[in-house]
Amino acid sequence: MVATPPTAPSQDALFQDEPFETIAAISEAVQACRRCDLWRHATQGVAGEGPATAALMFVGEQPGDLEDLRGRPFVGPAGEVFDRALARAGIDREACYVTNAVKHFKHELRGKRRLHKTPNASEAKACRWWLEQERRLVKPRLIVALGATAAASVFGRPVAVLKTRGQAIRLPDGSQAMTTVHPSYLLRLPDDAARQAGFKAFVDDLVAAKAVAARSSSVHARHGN
Numbered sequence: 430m431v432a433t434p435p436t437a438p439s440q441d442a443l444f445q446d447e448p449f450e451t452i453a454a455i456s457e458a459v460q461a462c463r464r465c466d467l468w469r470h471a472t473q474g475v476a477g478e479g480p481a482t483a484a485l486m487f488v489g490e491q492p493g494d495l496e497d498l499r500g501r502p503f504v505g506p507a508g509e510v511f512d513r514a515l516a517r518a519g520i521d522r523e524a525c526y527v528t529n530a531v532k533h534f535k536h537e538l539r540g541k542r543r544l545h546k547t548p549n550a551s552e553a554k555a556c557r558w559w560l561e562q563e564r565r566l567v568k569p570r571l572i573v574a575l576g577a578t579a580a581a582s583v584f585g586r587p588v589a590v591l592k593t594r595g596q597a598i599r600l601p602d603g604s605q606a607m608t609t610v611h612p613s614y615l616l617r618l619p620d621d622a623a624r625q626a627g628f629k630a631f632v633d634d635l636v637a638a639k640a641v642a643a644r645s646s647s648v649h650a651r652h653g654n
């Protein structure tokens with residue numbers, strides 16, 4: 430669905446203290462977000478999707494061109510790599526919650542093309558509030574941060590992704606998180622051999638993530654919801 434960004438900010442969305450009760454409510458509220466200026470040039474906000482009881486949450490960087498147009502995370506070229514890797518790791522995407530650290534597409538125009546621009550630290554920081562709402566609702570057994578922007582948002586500090594990848598780390602709030610590379614990184618590798626090795630290492634990380642989620646107890650079960 431292509432939504433027209435609303436012109437007036439919703440104070441409810443900006444200052445809500447109560448936890449959101451559904452993913453749909455988060456998704457709707459994201460459309461009114463004015464926490465930074467990225468909404469101005471985006472088609473719509475792209476919140477996460479997946480079941481609110483997902484054991485695994487995947488966090489990417491920000492929606493790309495297709496994600497911005499379709500209103501769904503990871504449905505473009507990086508999403509194809511992600512889907513292939515999930516399938517190879519034996520993970521059902523439908524059972525996972527998939528989202529991004531930043532909910533609006535940051536880009537620059539080159540002719541008619543919209544070229545991805547990495548969100549800066551203040552944009553990522555402003556958008557972290559939304560990721561917290563998603564984490565509060567989903568309470569995944571494990572959060573997998575895809576790439577450096579996601580890792581900084583999930584961990585609340587810069588993380589050396591290539592050094593820490595594939596290891597589950599306990600966060601101060603009791604949740605667990607892991608880093609791995611972003612699927613776009615695999616698309617940028619210089620040759621076939623590097624891409625194959627990179628893809629295999631990515632799948633290995635996803636297999637490790639699946640194992641951690643399988644042996645961790647469900648926060649929903651512990652909280653009786």
Ligand code: URA
Pocket residue numbers: 489490491492493496501502503504505507508529613
């Ligand atoms: N890259 C991301 O980080 N997220 C998407 O949804 C698509 C591409």
